[in-house]
Amino acid sequence: MFAAVLCTALLSACSAQNGAPSADGINDPYEAQNRRVHAFNRGLDRAIVRPAGKGYTAIVPDDIEDSVGNFSTNLGQPSVTVNSLLQGDMRGSGISLARFVINSTLGIGGLFDVATDFGIEDHDTDFGETLYVWGVGEGSYIELPLLGPSTARHTAGRIVDLFTNPLSYNLDDPESYIPPAATVASRLGDRGRYSDTVDAILYESADSYAQARLIYLQNRRFQLGAQDAGSSIDPFELNTEGF
Amino acid sequence: MFRRTFIAGLGAVSVLPSGALALTEGSAKTLIDQLVGDINKVISSGKSESGMIRDFEKIFARYSDTSYISAYAMGADGRRASTAQKRAFSDAFQSYIARKYGKRFREFIGGRLEVTSVRKVKKWFEVDTVAYLKGQSPFKVTFHVSNRSGKDLFFNMFVEGINLLLTERTEVGALIDSNGGDIDRMIAALKQSG
16 A cells, blocks of 8 residues: 555656756756765665675675576566566567576576576566556656665656566565565675676766766666667767867 | 879869768778777787776777867866866876776676677767677677767767766766866866776
């Protein structure tokens, strides 16, 4: 019930802010509040997430790290299948279903990505993308505690995705703790593996909030196949004399 | 007869500004093929990090429209910069880019870039490449090529949708703000950055 109310609020925020993005494609009316969350996330990363991620990558052998990542991705496949269906993407839903079946069986419960070896390439989507396909606007930029950069639409999608995965209804305790644990482990692995990239954004840029916001928005729009301000920068429209 | 043709030919060449050499799908692809070839060479050279950074700075100077990228990165603040400041910024910016991206070259060891397609967008060309790096899923790197300067050069680069121009304009803008709007101090800070 709470989730439904929150989603409705977020979605109305999406549509209300539709026309608002500035020329640089950034719509961030809650910047002051977002910056406070960013400062919190950065502190948390420095104190806990970064050292844990680096430790995880250093201690856990690469093969096992890959398996944890595969396992976590595989648990998310049913949700990808449902969302692909909701988007009318039959091919995508078929691919994710096939991947789930193959990797859960031949890939020993999802530990090995056998499907990719068979040439069935990874397909990923989420309810945020479903909303995009349905024509819902991106909404305001939001930095979420722990989870980081997002938009109103992507956040609403995340909440709905807690329910689009059939696995979340069919697991009892303590098995129900396995998917979130796998997600956390997989995210720690990513933090360790892409340490240099994340560090460059969080600790080496002049304004890590602005940099993280820009990078997230561009990459998210790229994944959705949406138009981004960067793609139409005309090199003939600037006076470069003196440079 | 020969002489006349020769002179006429010379005249035609000198009348043609270098920019009139048409940018085509083929020449845009050639530029990126060469760029990719040079990058792959640096990656496989096994040089030290500082050696790779030096090589990368040369590649950046040779293949990219450095004056455009510098001017774009400075944004509206470029309009109030003096000629000397623009020059100093352009130099500092190129070294900064080489350090920032050159430092990451370690991740490229054993990897490669492959040109996949070219298409025309308005007055420029979009060249798609795929990066294959060890231990990572392949990802898309796109170059935008124009002959604005009279030479075929790339003026923007996208890694999974994240583009160089907007990223660096955000960075330089933040540096200008954190230095109280002082362009000279921003340039000094840029020299320490990356």
